[in-house]
Amino acid sequence: MNRLHGLYAITDNILMPDDQTLLSQVHAAILGGARVIQYRDKTSDTEKRYRQACLLNELCRKHQRTFLINDDVQLAQQCDAHGVHIGQKDSPLEEARQALGSSAIIGVTCHDQLSLATKAALACADYVAFGAFYPSKTKPDAKPAPLSLLTEAKSILSCPIVAIGGITVDNAPQTITAGADMIAVVHSLFAAESITQQAEAFALAFNWNE
Numbered sequence: 001m002n003r004l005h006g007l008y009a010i011t012d013n014i015l016m017p018d019d020q021t022l023l024s025q026v027h028a029a030i031l032g033g034a035r036v037i038q039y040r041d042k043t044s045d046t047e048k049r050y051r052q053a054c055l056l057n058e059l060c061r062k063h064q065r066t067f068l069i070n071d072d073v074q075l076a077q078q079c080d081a082h083g084v085h086i087g088q089k090d091s092p093l094e095e096a097r098q099a100l101g102s103s104a105i106i107g108v109t110c111h112d113q114l115s116l117a118t119k120a121a122l123a124c125a126d127y128v129a130f131g132a133f134y135p136s137k138t139k140p141d142a143k144p145a146p147l148s149l150l151t152e153a154k155s156i157l158s159c160p161i162v163a164i165g166g167i168t169v170d171n172a173p174q175t176i177t178a179g180a181d182m183i184a185v186v187h188s189l190f191a192a193e194s195i196t197q198q199a200e201a202f203a204l205a206f207n208w209n210e
């Protein structure tokens with residue numbers, strides 16, 4: 001199975017405030033076909049983040065899913081995650097690689113800029129992420145990016161490409177057709193009435209394009 005392809009589910013500590021909700025919602029997304037899980041909690045204390053990261057790591061390993069930590073290289077190391085997602089204001093890629101090793105998966109935010117992606121790819125990022133392609137409920141201030149960026153990136157990069165920001169079941173097919181190898185989703189996945197059915201619907205969007 002290609003580990004870096006398909007639905008990329010990102011957790012949200014408002015939608016999933018406690019351990020039980022977090023675990024059951026991520027499990028539901030995995031059952032529906034989420035291939036990559038990112039633990040994203042920018043506000044909770046260290047103890048809660050460590051505990052939850054360890055719980056999710058165990059769940060993802062049990063289901064053979066890729067598990068990444070947002071922002072925090074040290075937490076990724078402590079909970080034995082597969083890797084980390086870093087933004088332009090987080091640890092530099094070289095430092096993250098040094099800390100996590102050559103087999104770790106490291107993804108890099110490139111916003112709406114191809115030049116950031118070529119730089120990250122040259123520095124051996126495992127994937128690059130662009131966005132926001134649509135208005136995002138989770139990050140309303142994210143700078144907009146055009147779908148044409150995905151097509152352009154696809155033609156010059158050989159690493160997998162993630163699209164993020166306001167992705168829904170309705171706009172996923174056009175986003176994938178434009179060049180996304182993975183679609184990263186928070187709100188329209190984890191706020192859905194049935195998370196498993198919603199994940200299945202996202203996964204289906206990839207089959208149409210394979």
Ligand SMILES: Cc1ncc(COP(=O)(O)OP(=O)(O)O)c(N)n1
Pocket residue numbers: 008010038040070071085086087088089090107109129130162164184
């Ligand atoms: C898959 C993926 N893509 C982009 C981001 C955003 O990262 P960043 O720009 O560092 O912003 P925060 O998520 O840290 O607020 C992401 N987390 N995941």
Ligand SMILES: Cc1ncsc1CCOP(=O)(O)O
Pocket residue numbers: 131132135136137138139142164165166167184185186187188
């Ligand atoms: C972390 C992040 N970076 C750009 S948009 C975004 C949030 C994505 O969440 P949603 O799928 O709810 O728009």
Ligand SMILES: [Mg+2]
Pocket residue numbers: 070071085086087090
């Ligand atoms: Mg970040």
